[in-house]
Amino acid sequence: MNQVRLNAGVWRSRVLKFPDAEGLRPTSDRVRQTLFNWLGQELTGKICLDLFAGTGALGFEALSRNARQVTMLELAKAPVQALLQNQHLLGATQADIRQLDALQFLAQNKQRYDVIFCDPPYHKQWLDKLLPQLSSHLAADGLLYVEAEYALKSDSDWQVIKSGKAGQVFYHLLQPVQA
Numbered sequence: 001m002n003q004v005r006l007n008a009g010v011w012r013s014r015v016l017k018f019p020d021a022e023g024l025r026p027t028s029d030r031v032r033q034t035l036f037n038w039l040g041q042e043l044t045g046k047i048c049l050d051l052f053a054g055t056g057a058l059g060f061e062a063l064s065r066n067a068r069q070v071t072m073l074e075l076a077k078a079p080v081q082a083l084l085q086n087q088h089l090l091g092a093t094q095a096d097i098r099q100l101d102a103l104q105f106l107a108q109n110k111q112r113y114d115v116i117f118c119d120p121p122y123h124k125q126w127l128d129k130l131l132p133q134l135s136s137h138l139a140a141d142g143l144l145y146v147e148a149e150y151a152l153k154s155d156s157d158w159q160v161i162k163s164g165k166a167g168q169v170f171y172h173l174l175q176p177v178q179a
Contacts, residue, residue, distance in 0.1 A: 002026075004057045007033050008041065009064030016086045018055040019078040023121035026055040027147065031166050035145055036065060038162050038173050039115065043067040046114040049137070051102040051130070056083045056095075058117040058145075063092050067115075071096045073105055103129060112139040119147040131158065135176035144174040 001017045004026045018024065027035070035058075036043075044066040050059040053072035062070050072095055074080050080099045087095045098105070102120070116134060120126035127148060134144055135157065143161075146152060151170045154160045154177075162173040 002055075004055050005029065006057070006061055006064050008036065009061070009066065011060065011064040011090055014064075014090060016056055016060060016082075018082045018086075021054075021076050021079050024054050024076075024079060025119075025169075026057050027119060027171075028166055028169075031147075031164070031169065031171050032057060032061055034164055035171065035173070036061065039143065039145075041065060043115070047111075047139075048115045048117065049073075049113040050117040051105075052118065052120050052126075053083055053097070054079055054119070056086055058119070059095060060086065060090065060092060062115065062117075063090075063094055067094070069094045069096065071098065071113075073098050073100050073102055075099065075101050102126075103133075106130070106133050106137060109137070111137070112142065113137055114139050114142050116142070116144045118144060122149040127152075138176060142175070144176075146172045146174060148172070 003015045003017050006014045046067045048062045048070040050072045053074040059070040059072040083097045152172045158174045
């Protein structure tokens with residue numbers, strides 16, 4: 001069993017356990033710390049969506065920092081079981097864990113989110129499919145966090161507000177370009 005430790009908030013230093021699964025890459029402590037510095041540490045009242053929850057590190061970290069709700073999507077069965085166990089362990093009643101494909105969820109769901117976390121499996125062109133749809137799922141001042149195997153650039157749809165690189169991982173905070 002692998003593990004990842006939460007950085008801050010009410011569950012600071014709590015350990016999440018997760019299984020080996022293909023393509024599962026927990027966001028490193030350092031990258032998570034940077035991300036939540038960008039987001040402003042406190043997520044009080046925010047509603048978040050984690051499209052590829054994996055270990056749950058981003059979603060549970062957001063809840064630990066007082067997010068009102070986090071919907072966590074994960075397709076693979078073993079990680080979903082681990083997410084449910086970690087939810088129970090933490091008493092994370094504000095986590096809505098679903099075994100569902102991200103594209104299916106977005107097609108069915110019209111809710112808007114304050115923060116969307118998007119850390120899809122690499123080398124499968126997920127961002128080409130997801131980015132055109134995500135701005136319609138963000139609240140007015142909503143932000144999109146993306147991890148990828150390459151650097152993203154601002155374009156006519158998305159502005160890269162902040163970005164960094166850790167090892168082979170490029171991470172970005174984006175907001176939709178206002179028409």
